[in-house]
Amino acid sequence: MKNKRTPAIRFAGFTEDWEQRKLGEVYTERKERGNDSLQILSVSIHHGVSNKELDSDTLGKKVRRSEDKSLYKHVYFGDLVFNMMRAWQGAIGVVKLEGMVSPAYITAIPSAQLYPLFMDYCLRRDETIIQIDNLSYGVTDFRKRLYWNSFINVLCRIPSVPEQERITAFFTRLDNIISLHQQELITLKQTKQGFLQKIFSQEIQFKDDGGNDFPEWELKDLKTFFKYGKAGGTPKSTESKYYNGNIPFLSITDITSQGRYITSTKKTITEAGLDNSSAWLVPADSLIFSMYASVGQVTINKIPLATSQAMFSMIIKETECIEYIYQYLSFFKDSREILKYIETGTQGNLNAETVKNLLVPRPVLKEQQKIANFLARLDDIITLHQRELDVLKETKKAFLQKMFV
Template sequence: MADNLVFYKETEFKDTEIGKIPKEWEIVKLGNIISLEYGKGLPQSDRLEGDIPVVGSNGIVGFHNMALTKGPGIVIGRKGTIGAVSWIDKDYWPIDTTYYVKTKRSDIFLRWLFYVLLLIDLTKLHLADVVPGLKRELVYSQKLPLPPFSEQQQIASILSTIDEAIQKTDEVIAKTERLKKGMMQELLTKGIGHKEFKDTEIGKIPKEWEIVRFQEICEKLKSGGTPSTKKPQYYNGDILFVKIEDITNARKYLYSTSTTITKEGLNNSTAWLIPKNSLLLAIYGSLGSVAINRIEVSTNQAILGIVLKRERAETEFFYYLFSNLNLKKFAKQTTQANLTADIIRKLYVPLPPLPEQQQIASILLAVDNKLELLRKERTKLETLKKGFMDELLTGKIRMGVRS
């Protein structure tokens, strides 16, 4: 992309059946510029070791030693994740739940077309159809504005640059998450600077650490309850009501919930008010998911509220400890694996001295803070990309060379 390329707002438009577009652009039907070819089945048992991507309806699903078609290319979900659009940089094998794109005209830049297909959002096209799947005729009927080839290249270059930044950010996030996982394993079992260790019920731990039943360091450990949904007066109050999805969405700290209840709803159920900076632990569904509530909350019966004895236990430390534990192995196997309050109470846990708990939590919190900054940066890049797609692919914003 040229260094002297500048952006400017387009002022000269023409009216078309899809709205205003720059006067020198044309309107085309997708069916006039591309064909959608059927992928070919390739069962796992037939795949041989290699580095050729095998592409399903939502991206790469494996690898093989030979390609069905040349890359780079665009793959569209025909069944399964219907309408999902994937870009493949090299030769590849699209399987039979997909279409792969071939262009009919030499003035179509494939990478630009990829972004156009993302903007069109093909996932919506099948919704009115009785038979699940994406019909080619529906895709072919879509009309879009077509800029000159050179501008297609410029648009694709800008959006690809943002995509590269997103990919690099994803790589740093993945690397940092691996680092955090290793640090948690090390710090939560070996502590900081210890030389002597002892064998215990839960494995080797530093000699200075204790092993206790979890209930010994809890002020209160109790599940919640759901007020009757038949009583409207129990809902839309001032008390936050935590469900499993709120914990999984929180990532670590919980500040808000999708549902609230009233004082009357609280009093007429087994829900209780959990003080801020307590642990919230899922015991059904996404069991083992854990969060720290930054505000007073109540919960449903699928979540334990855990108030620790502050003089012995640091909430942040036990957040990381539970995040690192495989609690599923302690679950009762019924129709689905569930934990109980009693199982959690009787768990043996390591108990370092309180200052060491705080030091371990502080180290891991620093890594979490770095991850949060990286995720925010990724969100900014995604927002930037969406904005550029909306403006550049419709011609509202154009590019030119500075004279």
């Protein structure tokens, strides 16, 4: 470890050096068995130990409780728990309430030198996880394990218990603020989904500038809205002079991270390993719809780029509103309607012909624009809250760097 003995940022009144300890000096292994009256807790890479028994809704899959609880491990507030198979990825944390955990987990009792919740922040820092990774054994990552005899050799520096308490209180408040922002963001996204449902079912209807009803909507094939559309394929010969390794390449990761507008990409065609047989050059301000991975993801590219055959790209007619079509396809992706079109016997893909013939409600252009503008304002508010949340998370990372040794 570094020889540094004090953090860069410190609360007033604390001046003593932080002491280096092996985890085996401040933890002893707990091997107490659980019982049926206790709730089963889990430990995850992103959140540490759960503060309640996770149900099917939370996990997104059916939860199976083993019939035999005799091997489950009883844990108490302050105990440390880690998943032997995933500790190297961050599956480690401190228990917030009494319960029991899987027999595949290792549990440990904190010594009097620790304010237990302090270690939830100390041990989940990148620097500590790197140590855990280096001390985990396995032929491949899939087989890596952190055994107790290796865990006890992990090094950390700890301050006095009163300083541990002050640091923990600071990060607890920061986590509470982050949680509040996360909940506000979830509520905003749910609000938008509610509006989408009501708008496209016409429970909510827009009026023209004179306060009159717009004409009735028509159902049209998606191909009605674009003047040119296709999946990635061989570029036209007239485009070949623009085709070189510097062309930005659009991946599904770009769409999921940037959302409504694509303003940059992480790869070029060369880096993506593509050649002339598997990409199409797409002009800026096209609508791009994913047919394979993350089926139904949709975006508008603000820069010229290339797409693979997994993407269907559309150049929208001037008589239609691209933002309206974006909003409808986003709604289509999140509704169960998309399941009707996914090909059976595949990994959940759509083909180009199916995409062309998707039925889309078609208001007149003026109403398309009103709908798009309303939903875009909601998107802007959501984006603002997402940025604020991201800033808070980055702030926490910075404090974790500066307030620990």
